[in-house]
Structures are given as structure tokens and as C-alpha cells.
Amino acid sequence: MCQSPLHPFLLNLPKCEHHIHLEGALTPELVFSLAKKNNVTLPDLPHYKSSTSLTARYEQFDNLDDFLNIHYANMSVLITGNDFYELAWSYILAAHADGVHHAEVFFDPQSHTSRGIPVESVTRGYKRALDRAESELGVTFHLIMCFLRHLPVASAETTFDSANELIRDGLIHGVGLDSSEVGFPPELFTGVFQKAREVGLRRTAHGGEEGDVSYIKGALDSLHAERIDHGIRLVEDEELLRQVAIKGILLTICPLSNVYLHTAKSIASLPLRKFLDFGVQFSLNSDDPAYFGGGILNNYCAVQEAFNFSIDEWKTIAISGVRGSWISDERKRVLIGKIDDTVSSFRSLA
Numbered sequence: 001m002c003q004s005p006l007h008p009f010l011l012n013l014p015k016c017e018h019h020i021h022l023e024g025a026l027t028p029e030l031v032f033s034l035a036k037k038n039n040v041t042l043p044d045l046p047h048y049k050s051s052t053s054l055t056a057r058y059e060q061f062d063n064l065d066d067f068l069n070i071h072y073a074n075m076s077v078l079i080t081g082n083d084f085y086e087l088a089w090s091y092i093l094a095a096h097a098d099g100v101h102h103a104e105v106f107f108d109p110q111s112h113t114s115r116g117i118p119v120e121s122v123t124r125g126y127k128r129a130l131d132r133a134e135s136e137l138g139v140t141f142h143l144i145m146c147f148l149r150h151l152p153v154a155s156a157e158t159t160f161d162s163a164n165e166l167i168r169d170g171l172i173h174g175v176g177l178d179s180s181e182v183g184f185p186p187e188l189f190t191g192v193f194q195k196a197r198e199v200g201l202r203r204t205a206h207g208g209e210e211g212d213v214s215y216i217k218g219a220l221d222s223l224h225a226e227r228i229d230h231g232i233r234l235v236e237d238e239e240l241l242r243q244v245a246i247k248g249i250l251l252t253i254c255p256l257s258n259v260y261l262h263t264a265k266s267i268a269s270l271p272l273r274k275f276l277d278f279g280v281q282f283s284l285n286s287d288d289p290a291y292f293g294g295g296i297l298n299n300y301c302a303v304q305e306a307f308n309f310s311i312d313e314w315k316t317i318a319i320s321g322v323r324g325s326w327i328s329d330e331r332k333r334v335l336i337g338k339i340d341d342t343v344s345s346f347r348s349l350a
Contacts, residue, residue, distance in 0.1 A: 026078070
């Protein structure tokens with residue numbers, strides 16, 4: 001919990017999350033629980049001796065690839081549709097407690113199909129949990145199927161084709177591009193993103209996390225990305241920054257993740273103030289909450305401690321998240337109304 005006087009406001013402020021990898025919500029406790037249930041042997045390494053030692057290892061990532069190596073090893077415990085349901089439900093409960101009202105969540109089918117897990121098991125397991133969240137908690141969700149950019153483009157094409165029935169059934173709302181950034185420019189994936197565009201899927205892509213601003217420009221120009229995930233390197237090109245602001249393109253920034261993976265020296269070094277000043281819309285997100293210091297509320301608190309934003313500035317951030325969400329105008333109206341009510345309530349207490 002942060003020490004800011006605004007902490008109760010930050011907790012109650014309705015939030016939209018756009019950058020959360022469901023596989024990144026796999027806590028050490030759940031890793032060991034599912035490994036036992038599924039008779040999966042974890043790697044013979046010191047940090048796999050217990051959930052406590054694995055948690056401690058998460059504080060020592062050298063870079064993105066160091067994290068990804070552990071991330072992919074942990075996913076070996078996910079086998080059945082119920083495993084994916086349990087993982088998603090654990091994220092949902094934590095997000096709901098943090099004040100999330102709508103989330104557009106990533107999943108990586110290639111991490112599972114490469115192990116012989118059918119894409120249907122993954123997708124339908126996740127979707128079952130998301131549907132339960134909407135009916136029981138009133139939280140809405142969309143599933144975004146991501147392609148792993150470090151794998152051959154042909155693998156992304158095969159993954160997309162294998163999900164045709166799931167797309168037709170409306171289980172998948174959009175596509176994304178994630179994993180190791182440098183050396184895998186977005187232009188490689190133009191073809192599969194064009195296929196997604198043709199069938200009406202929304203499009204986003206990681207860019208400007210480790211890679212320079214050209215990865216952002218490539219995602220916008222070649223993939224017709226409607227959002228940019230991370231995007232902190234946008235400050236390297238002020239003209240592009242102005243274009244992004246004018247077009248209302250949302251950046252899905254992950255403050256704690258950036259620090260954990262050494263793509264930013266500190267929360268305070270992130271260009272959030274400049275983005276606000278230039279009218280760039282951004283949301284704050286947890287990325288991989290099991291690995292990077294917790295969920296979305298922890299990210300809000302870390303940003304508040306670094307920037308001391310006002311209630312009006314937090315209102316702008318929250319509304320940007322709603323406007324950048326892929327939801328109906330009516331749902332946007334409802335969520336903005338909830339934000340207005342929360343702001344008014346806390347102002348009356350000031």
C-alpha cells in the first residue's frame with residue numbers, strides 16, 4: 001500500500017486494464033500447485049525448490065529474455081482447460097479487488113500448442129472464467145490472441161488459421177504481438193495482421209519497450225495497430241508523439257514492469273508527465289503481475305509516489321483508459337460515469 005493521501009481514491013477509481021498477459025498472472029504458489037496436480041517436473045534449479053525461492057528469483061531479472069526464460073518454463077504446468085480457467089480466475093479476483101471494471105487480456109497460444117495443448121482448450125478455459133467474471137462480478141473482458149515474435153512468422157500464420165472457429169464464435173476480440181522485441185520488427189508480421197484486419201479483429205502490438213521508436217512506427221504503419229503496448233520510447237520522436245496524440249492512439253504503459261526489466265531506471269524516469277502535457281492517451285497496467293511487483297493498483301501507487309498526480313490528472317488517465325478500450329459507446333458512457341462519481345465523491349471529502 002502506498003503512503004499517499006490519495007490511496008483510498010486510487011483504490012476506488014474505476015480502472016481499465018489493457019496490458020496483462022494471463023500467463024504472467026501465474027503465481028509461484030499456482031506453479032507448484034499445478035505442477036503437483038499434473039505431475040510436472042519443474043527444472044532442477046535452486047529457484048524451483050519452493051514457491052518462496054521462486055518469488056525471490058523474480059526480484060533479480062537481468063532483462064526481458066531472463067524473465068522470458070523463467071516465464072516459459074513455468075507455463076509447462078498448464079495442461080488442461082481447467083488449469084487455464086483456474087489461472088484466469090485467480091487474475092480476475094485480484095483485478096477486481098484492485099478496482100478493475102474492464103480488461104482486455106493477452107494470451108499466448110503458441111506457448112501451449114508447441115507443447116501439444118489444443119488452442120481450443122486454452123481459449124475456452126480462459127473464456128469460461130471471463131464469462132463468470134461478467135455474470136458474477138460485473139467486470140467485462142475481451143481476449144486478445146498474441147503472436148510470439150521470436151518464433152517464425154509461419155508459426156503465427158498457423159496459429160491464426162487454427163483459431164478460425166474461435167474467431168467466428170466471437171471468443172477472440174483482437175490480436176497482439178509480444179515476446180522479445182529487438183531483432184524482430186513488426187513488419188515481419190504484416191501478413192497475419194492483415195488477415196486479422198480482414199475478419200474484423202482489433203489490433204495492438206508491443207513496441208518501444210526494449211526496441212527504439214522505429215518499432216512503434218512499424219507497428220502503426222505496417223500492422224495498422226490501433227494501440228501500442230508499452231510505447232515509452234515514443235519520446236524519441238516528437239513528431240510521431242504529436243501524431244499519436246492527435247489520433248488518440250492509446251499507449252498501454254506498464255511502470256513496474258519497465259523497472260523490473262531495466263527498460264527504465266525508475267518510475268520517475270518514465271515520460272508520463274510529458275505524455276500528459278502533450279495529450280497522449282495512456283493507461284497504466286500490470287503486464288505480468290505475478291512477476292513484476294503485483295497488480296494494477298500497485299502500479300497506480302508507484303506512479304503516484306513518483307509523480308504526485310492530482311485527482312484531475314488521475315481522472316484524465318482513467319478516462320483515457322475507457323476511451324482507448326474496445327467496448328461499446330454505451331459501456332464507455334457507464335464507465336466514465338463511474339469515474340465521475342468517484343472523483344466527485346472524493347472531492348467532497350477534501
